[in-house]
Amino acid sequence: MTDLWSGLAQAFWLVVTLDAELVEISARSLQVSLTALVIASLIAMPLAALLAVRRFRWRRGVIAILNALMGLPPVVVGLVVYVMLSRSGPLGVLGLLFTPAAMIIAQIIIVVPLIASIAHQSLRDLWQEYHDLLISMNVSQWQKMKTLLWDARRALLTASLAGFGRAIGEVGAIMIVGGNIDHATRVLTTAIALETGKGDFALALALGFVLIGLAIAVNLAIHWLSRTEREGRW
Amino acid sequence: MTELFPLKVRGAATARRGKMLVGPVDLDLCGQKACVVIGPNGSGKTSLLRLLHGAARLHRGTITWACPTDEARHHQSFVFQRPVMLRRSVLDNIAYPLLVHGVKKPAALDAARDWAGRVGLTEMLRRPATVLSGGEQQKLALARALVTRPKVLFLDEPCAALDGRAMREIEAILTDAKTAGTKLIMTTHDMGQARRLADEVVFLLGGLVHETGPATTFFDHPETPEARAFLNGDIVE
Ligand SMILES: Nc1ncnc2c1ncn2[C@@H]1O[C@H](COP(=O)(O)OP(=O)(O)O)[C@@H](O)[C@H]1O
Ligand SMILES: [Mg+2]
Numbered sequence A: 001m002t003d004l005w006s007g008l009a010q011a012f013w014l015v016v017t018l019d020a021e022l023v024e025i026s027a028r029s030l031q032v033s034l035t036a037l038v039i040a041s042l043i044a045m046p047l048a049a050l051l052a053v054r055r056f057r058w059r060r061g062v063i064a065i066l067n068a069l070m071g072l073p074p075v076v077v078g079l080v081v082y083v084m085l086s087r088s089g090p091l092g093v094l095g096l097l098f099t100p101a102a103m104i105i106a107q108i109i110i111v112v113p114l115i116a117s118i119a120h121q122s123l124r125d126l127w128q129e130y131h132d133l134l135i136s137m138n139v140s141q142w143q144k145m146k147t148l149l150w151d152a153r154r155a156l157l158t159a160s161l162a163g164f165g166r167a168i169g170e171v172g173a174i175m176i177v178g179g180n181i182d183h184a185t186r187v188l189t190t191a192i193a194l195e196t197g198k199g200d201f202a203l204a205l206a207l208g209f210v211l212i213g214l215a216i217a218v219n220l221a222i223h224w225l226s227r228t229e230r231e232g233r234w
Numbered sequence B: 001m002t003e004l005f006p007l008k009v010r011g012a013a014t015a016r017r018g019k020m021l022v023g024p025v026d027l028d029l030c031g032q033k034a035c036v037v038i039g040p041n042g043s044g045k046t047s048l049l050r051l052l053h054g055a056a057r058l059h060r061g062t063i064t065w066a067c068p069t070d071e072a073r074h075h076q077s078f079v080f081q082r083p084v085m086l087r088r089s090v091l092d093n094i095a096y097p098l099l100v101h102g103v104k105k106p107a108a109l110d111a112a113r114d115w116a117g118r119v120g121l122t123e124m125l126r127r128p129a130t131v132l133s134g135g136e137q138q139k140l141a142l143a144r145a146l147v148t149r150p151k152v153l154f155l156d157e158p159c160a161a162l163d164g165r166a167m168r169e170i171e172a173i174l175t176d177a178k179t180a181g182t183k184l185i186m187t188t189h190d191m192g193q194a195r196r197l198a199d200e201v202v203f204l205l206g207g208l209v210h211e212t213g214p215a216t217t218f219f220d221h222p223e224t225p226e227a228r229a230f231l232n233g234d235i236v237e
Helices: A002-016 A020-053 A059-070 A074-085 A100-136 A141-151 A153-168 A172-178 A188-198 A201-230 B045-053 B069-073 B090-099 B105-118 B134-146 B164-179 B191-197 B215-220 B225-232
Strands: B007-016 B019-029 B035-038 B060-064 B076-079 B152-156 B183-187 B200-205 B208-214
Touching: A002 A201, A020 A059, A020 A100, A020 A141, A020 A153, A020 A188, A020 A201, A059 A100, A074 A100, A074 A172, A100 A141, A100 A153, A100 A172, A100 B076, A141 A153, A153 A201, A172 A188, A188 A201, B007 B045, B019 B045, B019 B060, B019 B200, B019 B208, B035 B045, B035 B191, B045 B076, B045 B152, B045 B183, B045 B200, B076 B134, B090 B105, B090 B134, B105 B134, B134 B164, B152 B164, B164 B183, B164 B191, B191 B215, B200 B215, B200 B225, B208 B215, B208 B225
Parallel strands: B035 B183, B035 B200, B076 B152, B152 B183
Antiparallel strands: B007 B019, B007 B060, B200 B208
């Protein structure tokens, strides 16, 4: 019990004094996850819009695959990315294994299906509302997608935040492809796993505080966004 | 100048899951005159408008405009019974059809402001369209339909849920559009409105054109007993 209390006190101290190691790890976590999020959103949003407005042959198949991928265990994603990037793998020449780039790739694969699925649901609902009007106005396929993406931007931001929450809290995949190397690929979640294993509860708890803080911030933002969305203020 | 009329409809019909919604219909429409489609609920008024506009699939027959159909389509606007509000401001809603067809933003916004003024929405340009009242939404839909200066304006029961004042305002806008050379093709279940706006009448019954002709003739001397009964307010199936 005393362990826990002194750990908490030290953790609190680390946070308020902006401990160098804590800041470095947190910054890297944000950098990796935000980069992954931006790239994943750029892939997922147009894909979701396309799935909403176009009736192409493999549409149902693509949606089913996205939904299936959403439930994919991150560890398996990590394993697959590892195999692809390892020296003997097809992308081995790039030398990306155990770099932040590898972690970004893994996180992109993990969050694209999530963002695309959530975004697709909102865009599909909006499309049902808009369908008759946009068809009657002879709006081009590309303009339809643009219109939906713009008018659903609140819901899309919610989707992105959900993706961010998943990316920043993920540990299995980035542990495998990043290797949790000090000053190189160590991020919040992998550091917590390591420090807990070593018995350094103070640092682990401090890292945990930061992670929880981020998660709470994301959830508050989602809550606030969906409220303004419901009230029709965009 | 593209000429859309005369419009020739020959044996046109549309179906849904094997059930005929309207048709086969034969009609000849010329420009200028306002055409009002009337008939009991479910007689196919909405389906006929959608069919003429090209929003419903033509399963049989032909619909021939005086120009290629694609081109004719660019000169048409459609106002739905339940107006569709884009999740944007009133101003952006009205400017939308211009913007998606390549009009530069300043010009589109100017035109939108102008039309908002004509339908009496100047006070609420910045407001989200979805918070407008039913009458205001219908006026917005009208402004958005007219901003492209269509040659044909389809209206599906534009005053279905509106009170007297909103209805008068909308009829005034429609009369102006007519004077400006827009062909109105509309449905209504309000016989007063039909008399005020119609130059020609199409009376539908069970998905078929039961009687058609100039408005004055139709309202004063309907030929068929069903049309007579309908105008009397009797139940016609
Ligand atoms: N999407 C649809 N699917 C199946 N039946 C429909 C559909 N739309 C309309 N109908 C049917 O077609 C007939 C004509 O409908 P409609 O054109 O809406 O009539 P009106 O506008 O005169 O009330 C009705 O019997 C209606 O039930
Ligand atoms: Mg109808």
